[in-house]
Amino acid sequence: MKNFTTDRKSTVSLSKKSTLKYINTKDLAVGKPHLIWKSLRSMVSEVKMGITKARMLTGTFMTQVIKHKYNIEHSDQICKLCTIYSEDLTHIILDCPALFSTRQIYYNRLKIEVINVIGESKWSELFGNKDAILLLILDCTNFSKYFSVDQQNAITKLSSVLCHQLYLMRLKLLEKTAKVPNKQRGSDTCI
Ligand SMILES: [Zn+2]
Numbered sequence: 430m431k432n433f434t435t436d437r438k439s440t441v442s443l444s445k446k447s448t449l450k451y452i453n454t455k456d457l458a459v460g461k462p463h464l465i466w467k468s469l470r471s472m473v474s475e476v477k478m479g480i481t482k483a484r485m486l487t488g489t490f491m492t493q494v495i496k497h498k499y500n501i502e503h504s505d506q507i508c509k510l511c512t513i514y515s516e517d518l519t520h521i522i523l524d525c526p527a528l529f530s531t532r533q534i535y536y537n538r539l540k541i542e543v544i545n546v547i548g549e550s551k552w553s554e555l556f557g558n559k560d561a562i563l564l565l566i567l568d569c570t571n572f573s574k575y576f577s578v579d580q581q582n583a584i585t586k587l588s589s590v591l592c593h594q595l596y597l598m599r600l601k602l603l604e605k606t607a608k609v610p611n612k613q614r615g616s617d618t619c620i
Contacts, residue, residue: 450488451563451564451567451571453573467585475589477593478589478592481589482588482589482592482593485518485522485592486567492516492517492520493509493515493517494506494515494516494517495517508520511526511527518563519559519563521599522566522592523559523563527602528595528599528602531594531595532595535591535594535595538590538591539584539588543584546575546576546580555572566591566592569584569585
């Protein structure tokens with residue numbers, strides 16, 4: 430997974446792909462691992478966190494919206510946890526009420542870390558909308574001018590924990606609903 434890199438020449442076309450809208454393509458280069466991998470140790474638990482984050486970042490995390498789009502299992506777009514809203518990445522990471530308590534713990538840690546660096550008013554200025562917060566969570570190098578390399582590492586690690594904890598809780602709740610057959614448990618991604 431450490432070869433999660435690409436040729437700098439292809440970054441122009443990469444930046445136009447809608448599935449890669451969150452990744453900071455300017456920082457991708459051959460032989461240069463993405464910050465996700467630099468911020469995590471080689472322990473199995475941390476590698477798993479990195480994989481979840483990489484799938485979310487590259488648009489290969491299987492949300493209901495993606496399942497519906499590609500007509501997988503004749504799914505609709507509705508979130509199976511709250512059964513109210515469409516389930517895209519924004520819904521999982523920032524909105525789904527069923528994931529509120531998990532989100533609150535890990536999102537607050539991330540927010541505090543960032544506010545400690547840039548202050549509350551800059552936080553409000555930069556992250557006053559969901560798109561910006563999602564960009565920060567999925568690839569904080571999009572805001573690299575505000576953070577040192579060490580700070581980007583710390584933010585990336587906290588956001589990877591947030592994404593992975595949301596993924597684990599979502600999986601647990603999906604299994605609980607018993608509406609999802611066991612054979613689908615491993616099919617949360619389309620990699
Ligand atoms: Zn939901």
